[in-house]
Amino acid sequence: MDERQNAHTGDRPMAHGQRIIVVEDMAVVATDIEYTLIGLGYDVVSVVSTGEEAMQRAEELHPDLVLMDINLAGEVDGVEAAEWIRDHLQIPVIFLTAYSDEATLQRAKITEPYGYIVKPINKRELQANIEIALYRNQLTMALKESEERYAAVVQQSAECIFLVDVDGRRIIEANPAAQKLLGYAAEEIEALTLYDIVARDREVVDRQIQEIDQQGRKLIEEGRYRRRDGGLIEVEVSVSKISYGGSQVLCVVSRNISERKRAETALRLAEEELEQQRSLSMRSDRLRSLGEMAAGIAHELSQPLVGVRGLAEHLLLGIERGWELDEKKLEERLTQIVEQADRMVHIINHVRMFSREAGRSDRSPVQVNDVVMAGTELLGAQFSAHGIELNCALGEDLPPVLANPFSLEEVILNLLSNGRDAVEERPGDRGGWVQVRTVPATADGSEGVRIEVEDNGTGIAAEIAEQIFDPFFTTKGPDRGTGLGLTVSRSLVEQLGGCIEVLSTSDTGTTVAAWLPAGV
Numbered sequence: 466m467d468e469r470q471n472a473h474t475g476d477r478p479m480a481h482g483q484r485i486i487v488v489e490d491m492a493v494v495a496t497d498i499e500y501t502l503i504g505l506g507y508d509v510v511s512v513v514s515t516g517e518e519a520m521q522r523a524e525e526l527h528p529d530l531v532l533m534d535i536n537l538a539g540e541v542d543g544v545e546a547a548e549w550i551r552d553h554l555q556i557p558v559i560f561l562t563a564y565s566d567e568a569t570l571q572r573a574k575i576t577e578p579y580g581y582i583v584k585p586i587n588k589r590e591l592q593a594n595i596e597i598a599l600y601r602n603q604l605t606m607a608l609k610e611s612e613e614r615y616a617a618v619v620q621q622s623a624e625c626i627f628l629v630d631v632d633g634r635r636i637i638e639a640n641p642a643a644q645k646l647l648g649y650a651a652e653e654i655e656a657l658t659l660y661d662i663v664a665r666d667r668e669v670v671d672r673q674i675q676e677i678d679q680q681g682r683k684l685i686e687e688g689r690y691r692r693r694d695g696g697l698i699e700v701e702v703s704v705s706k707i708s709y710g711g712s713q714v715l716c717v718v719s720r721n722i723s724e725r726k727r728a729e730t731a732l733r734l735a736e737e738e739l740e741q742q743r744s745l746s747m748r749s750d751r752l753r754s755l756g757e758m759a760a761g762i763a764h765e766l767s768q769p770l771v772g773v774r775g776l777a778e779h780l781l782l783g784i785e786r787g788w789e790l791d792e793k794k795l796e797e798r799l800t801q802i803v804e805q806a807d808r809m810v811h812i813i814n815h816v817r818m819f820s821r822e823a824g825r826s827d828r829s830p831v832q833v834n835d836v837v838m839a840g841t842e843l844l845g846a847q848f849s850a851h852g853i854e855l856n857c858a859l860g861e862d863l864p865p866v867l868a869n870p871f872s873l874e875e876v877i878l879n880l881l882s883n884g885r886d887a888v889e890e891r892p893g894d895r896g897g898w899v900q901v902r903t904v905p906a907t908a909d910g911s912e913g914v915r916i917e918v919e920d921n922g923t924g925i926a927a928e929i930a931e932q933i934f935d936p937f938f939t940t941k942g943p944d945r946g947t948g949l950g951l952t953v954s955r956s957l958v959e960q961l962g963g964c965i966e967v968l969s970t971s972d973t974g975t976t977v978a979a980w981l982p983a984g985v
Contacts, residue, residue, distance in 0.1 A: 482508040483529040483599055488519040490537050505592050516541030523550050530598060535562040547576040557602040559594055625719040628709055631678050634659040646721055648693035664689040664697055677706055699726040773802050830865040833903050833914045840877035853888050854898040863905055863914050867984030868961050876954045880918040880977050887922025912983045919976040925969035
C-alpha cells in the first residue's frame with residue numbers, strides 16, 4: 466500500500482456507516498473498491514495487501530467486515546487469513562477473487578465465508594453481499610449471545626436440566642445440577658438413556674414422549690429418578706420439545722422434591738393423628754353427654770319405678786290378705802304399671818338410639834321443637850333435683866330443618882348442661898333457671914329456626930369470651946368438663962349450614978343462640 470492511499474484512508478473510524486477493511490494486493494483494484502464502498506456509505510478503515518497485515522489490522526481495528534482477496538502475496542494467503550480472523554475475532558469475511566474454479570471454492574468454504582464475489586466487481590452485487598453478510602453476522606452474534614446466556618443459566622441453575630434425543634432417548638447433555646442429583650460424572654450420564662434414569666415402565670415413557678413429540682404439548686408431572694447408587698429420588702418434572710443444534714430434542718427440567726414429599730407425608734400423618742384425637746375428643750364429649758343423660762335417666766326412671774313398685778306391692782298385699790279386688794280397680798292398677806313400664810322403655814330406647822345415631826352424617830327433615838322436648842325430658846328431673854327451673858318457650862309454625870335429630874339433640878344437651886353448670890356456680894341462693902326458646906328466624910336472606918338457651922348463671926368474662934369455642938378451653942374443673950362441648954356444638958351446627966353465637970355479660974347470665982337453615 467503506497468503512502469497516498471494510507472493518507473487517503475487515514476485508518477480512521479467515521480461517524481456513519483459500517484467499518485470495513487479491504488485486503489487486495491492490486492493497488493488499482495483496491496482503490497476502486499475503496500471508492501466504491503465510500504460511495505455506498507461505508508467507512509473503509511484500512512486498505513492492506515497481505516494476509517499478515519489483514520490479521521494485524523483486523524485485531525487492532527475490529528471492523529464490522531473484511532473484504533478479502535483469496536490470492537495474496539506472502540506466506541499467508543487470503544484463505545488462511547480469513548480462517549484466523551474467523552477463529553480469533555469472529556469478524557465476517559467476504560472473499561474477492563478472479564478465480565472461480567471448484568478447488569478454490571472448496572478451499573474457501575472451509576473458512577465459512579459470508580460471501581464470495583468474483584472479479585470484476587459489480588457495485589450492486591458488492592452492496593448486496595455486504596448487507597447480507599452484515600445482517601447474517603448480526604443474527605449470528607445475537608444467536609451466539611443468546612446461546613451463551615442460555616448455557617450460563619443452564620450450567621449455573623440449581624435445577625436438574627438435561628437434553629434428550631427424541632428417537633433414541635439418549636441423554637445428549639446434562640448440567641452440573643443433574644450430574645450431582647443423579648450421582649453421575651458428565652461422561653457417564655451422557656452415555657445413558659432416559660430409561661436408565663426414569664423409574665417407570667418403558668411403555669409409559671415412550672407413550673409420553675410420543676405425545677410430546679407429535680402433539681407438541683408440555684408435560685408437567687411428579688415422578689421418580691433412579692440414582693447411580695440405585696436410590697430413588699422424588700422429582701417434579703417439566704418436559705418440552707425444543708430446537709437444539711439444528712435438531713428437535715427434549716428439554717427435561719427437574720426439581721428434587723424429596724424433602725417436600727417427606728414434609729407432606731409428615732403433615733398428612735400429623736393431620737390423621739389430629740383427626741384421630743379430634744374423633745376421640747368428640748367421642749369423649751359424646752360420652753359426657755351420655756353421662757348427663759344417664760344422670761337424668763336415674764331421676765326420670767326413679768319416679769316410675771317407685772310407682773310401679775308401689776302398685777305391685779299393693780296388689781301383692783291384697784292377694785296375701787284375700788281382699789276382694791274389684792276388676793275395674795285391678796285393671797286401673799295394671800294399666801298404670803304398663804304405662805310406667807312403657808315410659809321407662811321409651812327412655813332407655815331413646816338413650817340407645819342417641820348413643821348409636823349421634824354424630825352420623827345422614828340427615829332428614831326434623832322438627833326442632835320435638836328435639837328440644839326430647840332433650841328437656843331427659844334432663845328435666847336432673848334440673849329439678851338440683852333446684853334449677855327448666856322452662857321451654859317453643860315457637861309455632863317452625864319450618865323443619867335438615868339434620869340428624871340425635872346430633873341436634875347432642876347440641877341441645879350440651880347447651881343445657883352448660884347453662885345448668887353456670888347456674889350452679891353463681892353465688893347466693895336466688896332462684897336459678899335455664900330457658901329454651903325456639904323462634905322462626907332468617908339469616909342472610911334464608912329462612913330457618915333460631916334456638917336460644919338462656920341462663921341466669923355467672924356469665925362469661927369479656928377477656929375470655931373469644932376463647933369459649935376453642936377446643937379444650939373450659940373454666941370448669943377437670944371433673945366437670947372436657948372443654949369440648951361448645952366446640953363440638955359449633956362444629957355440628959356449621960355442618961348443618963348454620964351458625965352459633967354467645968351473648969354474655971359477667972354476673973348477669975348467658976344466652977347461646979344457634980341458627981339452622983330450613984330444609985325438607
